[in-house]
Amino acid sequence: MKISEHFLSVQGEGISAGVPAYFVRMAGCNLNCGHGKSTWVCDSPIWRAGEDYTNLELARLIEAADKQGIIEGRTHIIFTGGEPAMPGTMEQIADFIEFMKRRHRYPVPRYFYEIETNGTVWWIEHWEYFKQINCSPKLSNSGMPWKARYNADAIKELNELKQTWFKFVVSCETDVKEIADFKVNQSKVILMPACTDAQELPERTRFVFEMAKKYHYRAMPRLHILAYNKTMGV
Numbered sequence: 001m002k003i004s005e006h007f008l009s010v011q012g013e014g015i016s017a018g019v020p021a022y023f024v025r026m027a028g029c030n031l032n033c034g035h036g037k038s039t040w041v042c043d044s045p046i047w048r049a050g051e052d053y054t055n056l057e058l059a060r061l062i063e064a065a066d067k068q069g070i071i072e073g074r075t076h077i078i079f080t081g082g083e084p085a086m087p088g089t090m091e092q093i094a095d096f097i098e099f100m101k102r103r104h105r106y107p108v109p110r111y112f113y114e115i116e117t118n119g120t121v122w123w124i125e126h127w128e129y130f131k132q133i134n135c136s137p138k139l140s141n142s143g144m145p146w147k148a149r150y151n152a153d154a155i156k157e158l159n160e161l162k163q164t165w166f167k168f169v170v171s172c173e174t175d176v177k178e179i180a181d182f183k184v185n186q187s188k189v190i191l192m193p194a195c196t197d198a199q200e201l202p203e204r205t206r207f208v209f210e211m212a213k214k215y216h217y218r219a220m221p222r223l224h225i226l227a228y229n230k231t232m233g234v
Helices: 057-070 087-105 152-160 173-183 200-215 224-227
Strands: 004-008 020-026 076-080 114-115 134-136 164-170 189-193
Touching: 004 057, 004 224, 020 057, 057 087, 134 152, 152 164, 164 173, 164 200, 173 200, 189 200
Parallel strands: 020 076, 076 114, 114 134, 134 164, 164 189
Antiparallel strands: 004 020
16 A cells, blocks of 8 residues: 555544644545645645555554554544545455454454545445544635535535544634535534644634534644644654
């Protein structure tokens, strides 16, 4: 599999924020957010390049970082991107998870796998491998056209899975209103501030909190920006 970066850190956003996590950033994406009339840019452009790893090589890296915590499910393994759900990439991730089952021979897998996806790829299977799906559909503030960033079948499928949460990056109240176009369960929605700089984070977090009060969505800050600002790979 082609991987852009991998590192042990702490989940900084979404419903599992604050949990120790090993991030595996897959190379490649089917979108190119941050152009045209966008109000934010992709904070992980490193996905455009990557190096090839075998299942065994990746397993050894993960185990060297925090073997006991990961085996016990206290450290999450998060596949992110780019877009890890793209055809070819998703099969490689599924193959790796099956490899880890055989490697440790657990009757019930103890690993806690998460995946970050933009919700544009429709799968009949494979989502079952993940205990948590962090879906971040792209609004018009991404600069991407509607047809590129919206797949009705994929969103419907993800909405029906109990382990899915939807994270929407918002810059203004118009963005918040646009969320209704995706027709997802309101209780699964998390508002995220469009922000990549620690200095802007307090004001942007206050904004999403006010929007959460008004529209009854859940809102969360971006803790990795608070802790590390723009530093990558931490």
